[in-house]
Amino acid sequence: MKVRAILAAAVFLGWGADPAAGLAVEPQQTDELHEEVTELKDAVTGSATDSDVHELAQNLFGRVPGTQIVVAPNLRGWDFPRGIKGQRASVDQLLKSADNRLAFYNGDIPKPLEQAMNYARGMKRDGKVNFDPSLKDNQMGAYIYLVQQKLQLGRIALNRAISYLAAKIGEGLAFSTFIHEAAHADNRANLSVERTIETEIPAFRTQRQWLGIEDPYAEKVCYLRQVMINEQRERPNPDTAMALTYLNHLAEVEDADNDQKIRRMVEKLGYRDGQSSRYGSEVSP
Numbered sequence: 001m002k003v004r005a006i007l008a009a010a011v012f013l014g015w016g017a018d019p020a021a022g023l024a025v026e027p028q029q030t031d032e033l034h035e036e037v038t039e040l041k042d043a044v045t046g047s048a049t050d051s052d053v054h055e056l057a058q059n060l061f062g063r064v065p066g067t068q069i070v071v072a073p074n075l076r077g078w079d080f081p082r083g084i085k086g087q088r089a090s091v092d093q094l095l096k097s098a099d100n101r102l103a104f105y106n107g108d109i110p111k112p113l114e115q116a117m118n119y120a121r122g123m124k125r126d127g128k129v130n131f132d133p134s135l136k137d138n139q140m141g142a143y144i145y146l147v148q149q150k151l152q153l154g155r156i157a158l159n160r161a162i163s164y165l166a167a168k169i170g171e172g173l174a175f176s177t178f179i180h181e182a183a184h185a186d187n188r189a190n191l192s193v194e195r196t197i198e199t200e201i202p203a204f205r206t207q208r209q210w211l212g213i214e215d216p217y218a219e220k221v222c223y224l225r226q227v228m229i230n231e232q233r234e235r236p237n238p239d240t241a242m243a244l245t246y247l248n249h250l251a252e253v254e255d256a257d258n259d260q261k262i263r264r265m266v267e268k269l270g271y272r273d274g275q276s277s278r279y280g281s282e283v284s285p
Ligand SMILES: [Zn+2]
Pocket: 008, 009, 010, 180, 184, 200, 203
């Protein structure tokens, strides 16, 4: 019997355990913040100038305790919530959304991200990227490969939750998991069950490069976290809790600006070198 290894590629663990973990917003401040978020949202969707929006954002984010995200003075306009369609996204739509974003981007695209994008496109074209109902609830994606033939291209499995997440937080942010797995495909020569943590670092680095383009000033993630906190407070539901958990994770990735921080994050997420667990008929390190 062939033994397949699944690279433990969970974007995050502890799904639903404590959706607000790691977020330091005092509950008593949420009313006031809610008002300001609404004001900010109106400004974003209305005719306010970039500098008006920036001032509002600075007032809001400057007072959210615990967050280290600072709104940059050169805010170049927010393309959301218009970018959030409120509809589930297919794998194809996730990829198209990323391609549109890159076409819109003027700066240099980091080489590892460019390579991972090529894998994302090629693997999608060849039917190697699919929503996979067999993924565990807390596993957002996986690059699945044959351990004995790791140079042979594997496949990317995405949790169906990504499709719902896209409706709530936008396709671009939800694409983060897709590009993470595509980076594993690109780095497949170095995949190793014994060195799981080491192999996660370049994948998270590439994921962060993607976020640097999708959310260049870390404003989207910050803003959406606050929106989800408010929603969760007023109308608690599992989709919002899931979105908040995912956004908290993305904020951590955005903050991990060097390999040491990425390593600490990977360890905190529960990745362990050489650790395997049964996963159906497969082995998941
Ligand atoms: Zn991974």
